[in-house]
Amino acid sequence: MRQKRAKSYRKQLLVYTHTFKFRQPYQVLVDDQIVLNATTSKFNLVKSLSQTLQAEVKPMITQCCIQALYATENQNAINLAKSYERRRCNHPPNDAKAPAICIESVVNVDGENKHRYVVATQDIKLRRKLRRVPGVPLLHINRSVMVMEPLSDASARISRKMEQEKLFKGLNDPKYAGLKKNDEADIEDLKNQEVRKRKSGPKEPNPLSVKKKKKQTDTESGNKNKEDINKAISIEESNKKKRKRRHKKKNKENQIEDNSKQEAENVEKSSEVDETESLERQEHSD
Numbered sequence: 001m002r003q004k005r006a007k008s009y010r011k012q013l014l015v016y017t018h019t020f021k022f023r024q025p026y027q028v029l030v031d032d033q034i035v036l037n038a039t040t041s042k043f044n045l046v047k048s049l050s051q052t053l054q055a056e057v058k059p060m061i062t063q064c065c066i067q068a069l070y071a072t073e074n075q076n077a078i079n080l081a082k083s084y085e086r087r088r089c090n091h092p093p094n095d096a097k098a099p100a101i102c103i104e105s106v107v108n109v110d111g112e113n114k115h116r117y118v119v120a121t122q123d124i125k126l127r128r129k130l131r132r133v134p135g136v137p138l139l140h141i142n143r144s145v146m147v148m149e150p151l152s153d154a155s156a157r158i159s160r161k162m163e164q165e166k167l168f169k170g171l172n173d174p175k176y177a178g179l180k181k182n183d184e185a186d187i188e189d190l191k192n193q194e195v196r197k198r199k200s201g202p203k204e205p206n207p208l209s210v211k212k213k214k215k216q217t218d219t220e221s222g223n224k225n226k227e228d229i230n231k232a233i234s235i236e237e238s239n240k241k242k243r244k245r246r247h248k249k250k251n252k253e254n255q256i257e258d259n260s261k262q263e264a265e266n267v268e269k270s271s272e273v274d275e276t277e278s279l280e281r282q283e284h285s286d
């Protein structure tokens with residue numbers, strides 16, 4: 001492909017990607033005539049499609065176009081067409097539509113190229129019809145060269161309108177880049193999402209950094225509970241003792257007295273413990 005043409009195609013394809021949100025691999029609907037043309041002139045259809053569109057392509061063919069090829073009984077063309085992805089058009093095989101009607105019904109959904117198809121067709125009437133639908137890249141073979149039609153008036157109008165909108169809304173706001181006017185609801189959604197994101201910060205620690213809780217069997221947990229209760233009681237008791245002591249700290253004399261009393265108590269208690277222990281030992285020995 002000559003450099004000049006490649007550049008102009010690239011420019012046109014930018015409009016399809018930016019304004020009409022085409023994504024690679026481009027889905028290319030081929031008609032029966034272009035498949036026949038490619039097989040008779042030994043023309044590599046997929047290769048030249050991807051060269052012309054300067055991208056990955058996914059060739060597709062409708063059920064009705066395949067039916068039209070069956071009628072020609074050109075086995076090479078049928079085999080080639082069968083290697084492409086089949087596009088279901090919901091026209092019954094025994095009542096197949098003419099390829100042009102079938103392709104138009106698949107591409108033109110309420111005046112829009114809803115599924116973002118590139119159309120490669122040798123049918124000039126079909127191409128003329130599809131020029132009225134904005135955002136349909138049109139290809140055909142002209143003397144064994146794949147050609148892309150210049151941007152249709154309908155496509156150019158939409159593209160200009162969007163450029164204008166971008167100017168008014170502000171080029172610096174990436175939220176408005178590549179969005180149509182009737183996508184304003186989407187923009188609102190975007191804003192709401194951002195607000196929601198800001199509100200919900202990470203309040204809990206990262207669950208991956210937290211140690212997992214051990215699963216306890218019933219008996220184990222019961223034992224643990226008992227232990228916990230015992231601990232709690234002993235802690236409470238020690239707290240009580242401390243508190244008593246604090247209350248009595250009024251003057252030095254009292255404090256000394258209290259201390260001596262406390263010591264005496266402690267001694268008594270320890271002796272008691274000794275007694276009980278010795279008693280127990282005696283019982284065991286008995």
Ligand SMILES: [Zn+2]
Pocket residue numbers: 062063064065089090091097102103
């Ligand atoms: Zn069909």
